[in-house]
Amino acid sequence: MSANFSTKRPLYTGYAGSALLETPLLNKGSAFTREERAAFNLTGLLPPRYETIEEQVSRCYQQYRSFDDAINKHIYLRVIQDNNETLFYRLVQQHLEEMLPIIYTPTVGDACEQFSDIYRSARGLFISYEDRHNLDDVLRNATKAKVKVIVVTDGERVLGLGDQGIGGMGISIGKLSLYTACGGISPAYTLPVMLDVGTNNEKLLNDPMYMGLRQKRVNADEYNAFIDLFIQAVKRRWPEAIIQFEDFAQPNAMPILQRYRDQVCCFNDDIQGTAAVTVGTLLAACRSKGAQLKDQKVVFVGAGSAGCGIAEQIISQMVAEGASEQQARGQIYMVDRFGLLAEGMAELRDFQQALVQTQQALSGWSYSGEFPSLLDVMHCAEPTVLIGVSGQAGLFTEQIIRAMKKGCELPIIFPLSNPSRQVEATPEQVIEWTDGEVIVATGSPFKPVSFNGKVHAITQCNNSYIFPGIGLGVIAVKARLISDDMLRAASETLAANSPLANTGQGGLLPPFTELAALSKKIAFAVAKVAMQQGLALEIDDNMLQQRIENNFWKPEYRHYRRVSG
Ligand SMILES: NC(=O)c1ccc[n+]([C@@H]2O[C@H](COP(=O)([O-])OP(=O)(O)OC[C@H]3O[C@@H](n4cnc5c(N)ncnc54)[C@H](O)[C@@H]3O)[C@@H](O)[C@H]2O)c1
Numbered sequence: 001m002s003a004n005f006s007t008k009r010p011l012y013t014g015y016a017g018s019a020l021l022e023t024p025l026l027n028k029g030s031a032f033t034r035e036e037r038a039a040f041n042l043t044g045l046l047p048p049r050y051e052t053i054e055e056q057v058s059r060c061y062q063q064y065r066s067f068d069d070a071i072n073k074h075i076y077l078r079v080i081q082d083n084n085e086t087l088f089y090r091l092v093q094q095h096l097e098e099m100l101p102i103i104y105t106p107t108v109g110d111a112c113e114q115f116s117d118i119y120r121s122a123r124g125l126f127i128s129y130e131d132r133h134n135l136d137d138v139l140r141n142a143t144k145a146k147v148k149v150i151v152v153t154d155g156e157r158v159l160g161l162g163d164q165g166i167g168g169m170g171i172s173i174g175k176l177s178l179y180t181a182c183g184g185i186s187p188a189y190t191l192p193v194m195l196d197v198g199t200n201n202e203k204l205l206n207d208p209m210y211m212g213l214r215q216k217r218v219n220a221d222e223y224n225a226f227i228d229l230f231i232q233a234v235k236r237r238w239p240e241a242i243i244q245f246e247d248f249a250q251p252n253a254m255p256i257l258q259r260y261r262d263q264v265c266c267f268n269d270d271i272q273g274t275a276a277v278t279v280g281t282l283l284a285a286c287r288s289k290g291a292q293l294k295d296q297k298v299v300f301v302g303a304g305s306a307g308c309g310i311a312e313q314i315i316s317q318m319v320a321e322g323a324s325e326q327q328a329r330g331q332i333y334m335v336d337r338f339g340l341l342a343e344g345m346a347e348l349r350d351f352q353q354a355l356v357q358t359q360q361a362l363s364g365w366s367y368s369g370e371f372p373s374l375l376d377v378m379h380c381a382e383p384t385v386l387i388g389v390s391g392q393a394g395l396f397t398e399q400i401i402r403a404m405k406k407g408c409e410l411p412i413i414f415p416l417s418n419p420s421r422q423v424e425a426t427p428e429q430v431i432e433w434t435d436g437e438v439i440v441a442t443g444s445p446f447k448p449v450s451f452n453g454k455v456h457a458i459t460q461c462n463n464s465y466i467f468p469g470i471g472l473g474v475i476a477v478k479a480r481l482i483s484d485d486m487l488r489a490a491s492e493t494l495a496a497n498s499p500l501a502n503t504g505q506g507g508l509l510p511p512f513t514e515l516a517a518l519s520k521k522i523a524f525a526v527a528k529v530a531m532q533q534g535l536a537l538e539i540d541d542n543m544l545q546q547r548i549e550n551n552f553w554k555p556e557y558r559h560y561r562r563v564s565g
């Protein structure tokens with residue numbers, strides 16, 4: 001039974017009775033009208049009063065507020081989502097700022113860690129390694145006829161929380177909720193996928209509640225063959241779907257992206273989405289202080305997927321601003337667990353090789369270890385930007401931040417590790433240690449900080465500013481692939497909409513309440529580049545705008561007509 005959810009035309013369905021109430025994409029609960037109840041055999045299955053969606057939202061919000069703990073609020077919202085998707089999105093849309101941290105970072109981190117304990121009902125696809133020979137059948141079991149966005153994880157590096165096995169499904173669900181709430185992609189077209197290849201997390205393996213495969217992760221060859229089977233099966237079933245790779249561990253993230261980015265419409269959010277949002281936020285920060293990115297010296301703590309992805313995009317932005325590539329690379333300092341990435345360091349990954357500092361560049365530096373430490377880098381390089389993507393709490397110590405402040409009047413400091421408890425330093429600490437003279441943004445949400453009579457709003461430099469708009473743009477023009485230039489267009493659109501850079505007031509990025517409007521602008525910019533690059537069929541600007549609007553799903557009930565099933 002297929003259905004079209006994208007317009008307000010009546011919706012024809014063969015579902016009826018309790019099957020209709022148990023189908024979250026169709027269920028309206030107490031909002032089924034008298035006529036619909038009669039037509040769909042619902043009379044008597046619901047309390048007699050007919051309610052509007054607004055009345056339903058009021059009741060849900062009252063129930064939501066009765067929970068004290070964030071994780072219980074999360075569970076409650078997920079239950080609503082699994083029961084009535086339209087109501088879920090209407091509720092979230094109405095309380096977006098309050099509920100995003102509950103359905104997404106940071107609470108989603110707890111939900112992943114406790115996934116099996118809090119499991120209530122099925123959502124998305126769990127594709128087990130054991131089912132690798134039947135992937136076409138497994139994908140067919142996902143009853144959705146048309147899937148436009150897939151968020152897939154293998155759960156090996158969930159936020160800064162390490163291997164969470166099938167718990168990673170929480171991230172795929174959370175990201176797709178944002179695709180709908182902020183990017184207007186109808187929930188009828190989204191599919192969260194968890195590829196279960198085992199887990200190396202001993203705690204999970206020994207947990208009687210754990211619902212995933214109870215085995216160590218399969219070896220590299222088995223893993224790569226499995227990923228390939230999955231990609232090929234998706235290509236057969238939904239050839240136009242966007243595949244967003246999410247929370248894959250460092251050894252797999254970049255190779256998978258390189259292998260498939262020219263074959264299917266895909267991107268890796270931790271590498272490319274992160275780079276786009278961080279460069280956009282950095283551009284806004286630089287503009288707000290009248291500086292250019294090409295003149296910044298940037299230190300990263302954590303040279304992993306996120307760090308190296310951001311670094312490469314900063315370099316191309318510096319080059320676009322007129323720097324030579326050599327000069328740009330010389331201004332980037334990647335610090336990982338063994339110190340500054342420099343020539344001669346053993347066991348560097350492929351994607352780290354081009355980001356090492358030369359021995360010549362370090363010749364005037366004084367340091368005692370084999371490679372300079374983060375503190376050495378602060379003293380010797382005098383950076384203007386510091387970005388934390390290590391997943392390790394507390395690495396930006398008072399000594400580090402004060403050393404940075406000594407060499408820079410108004411540092412830009414982004415402790416981006418998620419969830420909140422993994423952050424390199426809290427905004428409060430960063431503001432105190434720089435005497436309030438700092439531009440700060442984090443990955444997870446933090447409350448505003450009062451310091452010396454001034455209130456500092458904390459910008460959340462999170463991928464959620466980027467990926468919903470990319471999805472909407474790609475869908476609007478059916479782009480075949482996602483190019484670096486499309487991501488750069490997303491980044492520039494974000495920066496161009498910075499309240500602080502544009503007016504000298506407000507946050508570095510627009511508030512989350514404006515995400516839907518921002519996603520449409522990003523979609524427009526992304527789609528234009530896709531067309532210019534021959535990755536999508538050309539349409540004019542008016543038609544593009546129209547398509548973006550038409551594709552933007554709104555959580556409103558539609559009128560149903562019955563078809564005999
Ligand atoms: N916009 C965002 O909010 C955003 C986006 C992506 C990732 N992140 C966060 O960034 C973190 C890292 O993500 P990733 O995908 O790059 O993971 P990753 O595992 O690929 O990289 C983490 C890197 O940090 C290094 N590291 C660990 N301990 C360190 C130490 N003591 N000193 C220096 N480096 C150390 C690791 O060796 C590794 O190279 C996560 O916490 C994630 O939540 C935030």
Ligand SMILES: O=C(O)C[C@H](O)C(=O)O
Binds near residue numbers: 158159269463
């Ligand atoms: O999930 C997020 O909040 C952002 C990012 O993808 C991360 O892995 O931390």
